[in-house]
Amino acid sequence: MDVIKSKIKSALNYIITFFRWVALAGITGCVGGFIGAVFHKSVEFATEIRALDDFMIFLLPLGGLFIAMLYKRYNMSENTGTNHIIDSMRTEDKVPAVIAPLIFVSTVITHLFGGSAGREGAALQLGGGIGSQIGRIFHLDDKDTNVIVMCGMSGVFSALFGTPLTATMFAMGVISIGITYYSTFVPCLVSSIAAYVISLHFGIKPFRYVLSSVPELSLNSIFYTVLLSALCALLSIVFCVTMRRTEALYEKIKNQYVRILTGGIIVVVLTLIVGTRDYNGIGMDVIEKAMNGDTKPAAFLLKIIFTALTIGAGYKGGEIVPTFFIGSTFGCLFGAAVGINPGFCAAIGLVSLFCGVVNAPIAAIILSIEVFGSDGLLLFAIASSVSYMLSGYYGLYRSQKIVYSKLKTEFININAK
Template sequence: MKIMRIFLYAGVFVKWIIIASITGVLGGFIGVAFNKSISYVTGLHQQYPALLFLMPVLGLLIVLMYDKAKLSGDGGTNLILHSIRHLKGVPIIIAPMIFISTVLTHLVGGSAGREGAALQLGGSIGAQVGRIFRLSQKDMNVAVMCGMGALFSALFGTPLTAAFFAMEVIAVGVLYYSAFVPCVVSSLVAYAISYLFKGFTLPYNPPKVPHLSLISMLQTGGLAILCAFISILFCLIMKYTKEGLTKLFKNPYIRMLCGGVIFIALALIFGDEYTGLGAKTIVTAVNEGHAKYYDFILKMIFTAVTMAIGFKGGEIVPTLFIGSTFGCAIGAHLGLDPTFGAAIGIVAVFCGVVNCPIASILLSIELFGGEGTAFYVVAVCISYMLSGYYSIYSSQRFAYSKLRAEYVNMKAN
C-alpha cells in the first residue's frame, strides 16, 4: 500500500513538472514578446510625445474591443482571481485583449504597469494548457496559477516572488501549497527563457543598508508605518476615482473620451514624468537617492485616472514608483539613506496594496540582495498588519483576519 502511494506521488509530481514546464516555456516566450512590445511603444512615445493626444482615440478603440468581446465590465485581473476562487474557467479571449490594450495604453503614455497583463496573459495560457491536458477544475486552477507566475517571472525577472505571489494573492491568509512545485517550476523556466532573450532588466543597485541597531530598526519601522498608510491612500484613490468617473460618465465611451482629455490636461500641467511606466524615476530614487516629495501623490492621480477610464496594464509598477519616491523623500527625514528608504518604500507599499507578505520579502531579496533582509522583513510585517483590509484588487478576499487567528472570509475594502 505504501509503495502504491509512492508511485502515486511520483506520478503527480511528474505530471506537474511536465505541465509547469510547458506553461513556463509558453509564458517565457510570450513574456519576452510582450515586454519587448511595451519597451518599443514606450520608446516611440518618448520619441514622439504628441502621441499623447491620441489617447482618447485609442482609448475608444480599447473600449470597443472589450465591449465586442463582452468583457466591458471588470474583465481584468479581478476576473482571474474570481475564476480561481469560484472554480470557473478563464476565457481564452483575455490573452489577446490584454496584450493589445496594454500596448496601446503605453503607446499613448497611460500611467499603468505590466503585471495586470502578466496575470491575465499567464492565467489564460495556464488555462489553455490545462484544457489540453484535460485537467479537473481544481487542477485547472493550479495550472492558471502556474501561468500567472510564469508571466510575472518573465516580465520582472523575479521568479521566487512570482511563484509565491501567484499562490498568495488569491486569498489572503491561505497559501496554496499544492501549487508550490508547479508554480516554482513554471516561474523558473519562464525566467530562464526571458533571461536568455533579454526579456527583462534589473537596473537597481544594492542600497546603502544601515548597521543593524535599535535606532535603525525604529527608523525603518517608522517609514513602514507611513508606507502602510500610503498604500491605503493609493487603494482609496484608485477605488473612488473609478467610482466617481463611472457615476459621472455612465457611458464607457463618453467616460474614455472625457477621461482622456483630463489625462492630457494633467500631463500638460505636470509634465510627462508621471506618464507611462515611470521606470527612470524608480531607478533614480533607488540608485541615486533623488525624488521630489510630491512625486508619489501625482503618480497616484495619473494612475487612478488611467485605470478608471478603461485603459489596461496594471498597478504594480506604479506602486513601485509610489513606494520608491515616497521612501526616498521621507526616509531621509527619518535618518535613513535615501536609497535605502526607496528600497523600504517599494517593499512596504507593495505589500500594503497586494497583501502578499512572503512574496514581498522575496521581492526585496531578488531586487536588492539579501544584506538588508532583517529590515525588509520588519517593514513587510508592519505594512501588512497596518494596511488593513485594503487592496488594489477589488475581488481579492481575506480568508483569515490580520489581527487574530480567525476565519473571516471578507472581501477587500
C-alpha cells in the same frame, strides 16, 4: 504483503504526480515566458516610440476609444481583469480565451500613448489566460485547472520582472490572504523558473537595483524602518481607496466610450499642467532616480492621481509598477527628510508599499532579496510585517479574500476593501 503494495502504490502516485506537474508547469512556463518576453518587448518599444514624440500623449483619448471598441467587439466588460482571474479560482467560471490577446493589445496601446499604468495586471491576466487554455487542451478538471492558471500567472510575472521566487509566492498567496496553497509550490516554481530562463534568452533584463548603502541593524535603523513602513501602510490605503473612488466616479458616466475618452482627455490636460512626462507610462527611470536618492516632493502623490485616472477610466495595464514608483519616491523623500540614506529608504518604501497593496508579506520579503540582495534582509522583513498588519483589509484586487484576520487567529473570510 498488502501493506507493502499499498506503500508502493502510494509512492508511485507521488512520483507520477510530481512528473506530471513538472511537465504541465514546464509547458506553461515556456509558453508564458515566450509570450511574456514578446509582451515586454512590445511595451518597451511602445514606450520608446512615445519618448521620441511628445505629441503621442494627445492621441491617448483615441487610443482609449480603440480599447473600448475591442472589449465591446468581443463582448467583454471593461472591468474584466485580474479580479476576474482571481474569481475564476473559486467558481466554475472559466477564463475566456480572448482575455490574453485583449489585455496584450490594450496594455501596449495604453503605454504607447502615455497612460499611467504598469504591466503586472496584464501579466496576471496573460498568465491566467494561458494557463486556462492549457487546462482545456489537456482536459484538466476544475481543481487542476486552478493550479495551471496559477502556474500561468507566476510564469508571466516571472518573465516580466525576472523574480521567479517572488512570482511563485505571489501566485500561491495572493488569492486568499491567510492561506498559502503549498500544493502548488512545485508547479508554480517550475513554471516561474522556465519562464525566467526563456525571458533571459530573449534578453529581458531582470528587475534589479544595487543599493549604495545599507544601514546596520540597530535601534535607530529599526525605528526609522518601522516608521516608514507604517506610513507606507497608510499610503497603501490611500492608494487603494483612491483607485476605488476614482473608478466609482467614472462609472457615473454610463457610456464606456465617453468614459474612457473623458479619462484620456483628463490625463492629457493634467500632463500639460504638471509640465513633465514623468507620470506617463511605467516610470522606471523615476524609480531608478529614487534609488539613487533623487526625487520630486510631489512625485508619489501625482503618480497616485495619474494611475487612478488612467486605470479607473478603463485603460489597461496594472498597478504594481505604479506601486513601486509611489513607494520608492515616497521612501526617498522620507529618507531625505529624516537624514537616513534616501536610496535605502526608497527600497524600503517600494517593498513595504507593495506588501500593503497586495497583502503578501512573504512575497514582499522575497522580492527584496531578488531585487536588492540579502543585505538588510531583517529590515526589509520588519517593513513587510509592519506594512502587512497596519494596511488593514484594503487591497488592489477586490476579489482577493482575506480569509484570516491580521490581528488574531480568527477566520473572517471577507473581500479586500
